[in-house]
Each structure stands twice: as structure tokens, then as C-alpha cells.
Amino acid sequence: MSDQYLMAHQDYANVPGDVNNLFEKEREEFERMMMIYNGAIREVKTKLQVLNDELSITRNRNPIEFIETRIKTPDSIANKLQKKELPLTVESVRENLNDVAGVRVICAFLDDIYKVADMLEVQDDVDIIKTKDYIKKPKKNGYRSLHLILEVPVFFSKGKEKVRVEVQIRTIAMDFWASLEHSVKYKKNVRDAEDIVYELRACADVINRTDIHMQSIRDKIAYIE
Ligand code: 0O2
Numbered sequence: 001m002s003d004q005y006l007m008a009h010q011d012y013a014n015v016p017g018d019v020n021n022l023f024e025k026e027r028e029e030f031e032r033m034m035m036i037y038n039g040a041i042r043e044v045k046t047k048l049q050v051l052n053d054e055l056s057i058t059r060n061r062n063p064i065e066f067i068e069t070r071i072k073t074p075d076s077i078a079n080k081l082q083k084k085e086l087p088l089t090v091e092s093v094r095e096n097l098n099d100v101a102g103v104r105v106i107c108a109f110l111d112d113i114y115k116v117a118d119m120l121e122v123q124d125d126v127d128i129i130k131t132k133d134y135i136k137k138p139k140k141n142g143y144r145s146l147h148l149i150l151e152v153p154v155f156f157s158k159g160k161e162k163v164r165v166e167v168q169i170r171t172i173a174m175d176f177w178a179s180l181e182h183s184v185k186y187k188k189n190v191r192d193a194e195d196i197v198y199e200l201r202a203c204a205d206v207i208n209r210t211d212i213h214m215q216s217i218r219d220k221i222a223y224i225e
Contacts, residue, residue: 029090034071037101039154040163041069044103047126051119063112065172068104098130098149099166106175109215110135113146113169120150120167127151129164141197142204143178145170173207
């Protein structure tokens with residue numbers, strides 16, 4: 001059993017009181033759902049690794065620097081459903097949440113992001129349900145990333161199930177920015193945070209210009225004999 005699979009179960013076992021009770025009636029169903037999401041994460045990660053290996057031969061370099069995966073914790077699932085005023089049931093999770101299974105793909109260059117997305121799109125068994133391009137249309141805070149909601153089949157002893165996975169694709173620099181920005185969300189003193197939000201916004205713009213510049217330098221290097 002993988003560490004990640006174990007982690008999902010440990011998280012479930014350690015959920016704070018309220019949330020634990022919310023899914024208690026459906027504990028078995030909930031565990032099965034998490035097992036299925038874990039399967040889908042593995043499917044998508046393997047697909048990405050195979051594509052990366054192939055491109056490292058045909059293009060002589062890897063478009064993907066690294067891949068991270070995560071499964072949403074039960075309390076985070078419950079919080080999101082509550083925020084959207086949706087029922088806290090397994091059925092509601094499956095119908096309404098797209099990001100219980102999450103895969104993050106980190107690329108060196110901007111054009112690699114779209115290359116990876118295109119390669120996923122043409123796979124026979126991958127359906128792209130939704131695309132959010134926060135690179136072409138960044139969020140107000142400066143967040144940039146390409147989000148794809150995929151549906152992939154996961155095969156079991158008694159058939160297959162289509163499962164949704166959120167894939168976030170971004171550059172190393174965008175990822176660096178997003179990790180720091182994410183930590184501001186958990187700070188209580190909003191007044192102090194206001195300056196930080198402004199500075200982060202400015203950094204996001206610098207990062208974007210740098211990403212574009214690095215890509216053009218890479219292209220120039222490619223022409224040097
Ligand atoms: P966590 O902790 O990463 O799981 P939807 O109902 O799906 O349309 P949602 O879920 O807000 O609405 O979709 P969106 O905008 O695609 O965001 C999904 C995820 O993208 C977030 O998950 C974050 O991981 C990431 N993200 C989106 N906006 C930002 C941002 O401004 N800053 C950072 N750092 N990350 C962002 P969660 O569930 O919010 O969080």
C-alpha cells in the first residue's frame with residue numbers, strides 16, 4: 001500500500017469531531033470514494049510520466065520538472081461543501097467537487113505548460129471537462145496557473161469508473177509564488193497582510209516577465225551551434 005493511500009485513511013481517522021460525524025453514516029462509502037480518487041491520481045501521474053519520458057527522447061529535454069499529488073482531506077472537503085451550501089454526503093462530493101484528487105505539474109518554461117495540456121487532451125481515455133487558464137487571465141491577486149479538470153477511467157475487479165481529477169500546471173516560478181501566497185490565507189491579521197498582498201501582486205508580474213524572458217533566452221540558446 002502506498003504512503004499516499006495510507007495518508008488518506010489516516011486523515012480520515014483523525015478528522016475533528018464535527019466532520020467525522022458528518023460522514024460517519026457513510027464511512028464505508030467515503031473510504032471507497034477516497035480509494036477511487038487515489039487510483040485516479042495514480043493513473044494521471046503515470047500518464048504524465050510516460051509522456052515526459054517520450055518527450056525527453058524526441059525533444060531531448062523534459063517538459064516536466066516534477067509532479068506533486070494530493071488528496072483533499074475530509075475536513076477540507078467538508079469545508080468546501082459547507083461554503084458552497086451543498087449537502088455533506090458522498091454523492092454530493094462526487095457530483096460537486098472537482099478537486100478531491102489533485103495533481104500539480106511543474107514545468108520549467110511557459111510553453112511546456114500548454115504542451116503538457118495538449119498531450120493530455122489527445123489521449124483517448126482522458127476527457128477534459130473544464131479548463132481555467134489563469135495564465136492568459138490571471139487572478140486579481142496575481143495567481144497564474146493552468147487548471148484542467150479531467151475525467152479518467154479507473155479500472156476495478158468489477159468494471160471501471162470515471163473519476164474527476166484536477167490538474168494544475170505551472171512554471172517553477174509560478175509555483176514558488178503560489179506557495180508563499182497560499183500561506184497568507186491562513187494569517188488572521190488582515191491589516192498587516194494588505195501590504196503583503198500588494199507586494200505579492202507586484203512579484204507575480206515580475207515573475208511573469210521573467211518566465212517570458214527565460215523562454216526567449218532558451219530559444220536563442222537553441223540556435224547556437
Ligand atoms: P487547496 O488547499 O489547494 O486544496 P470551482 O468550484 O472548482 O470552480 P475552485 O475550487 O475555487 O472553484 O477552483 P479554482 O479557482 O480552480 O481553484 C482550485 C485550486 O487552485 C485551489 O484549491 C488552490 O489550490 C488553487 N488556487 C486557486 N486560486 C488560488 C490563489 O489565488 N492562490 C493560490 N495560492 N492557489 C490558488 P483550494 O481548494 O482553494 O485549496
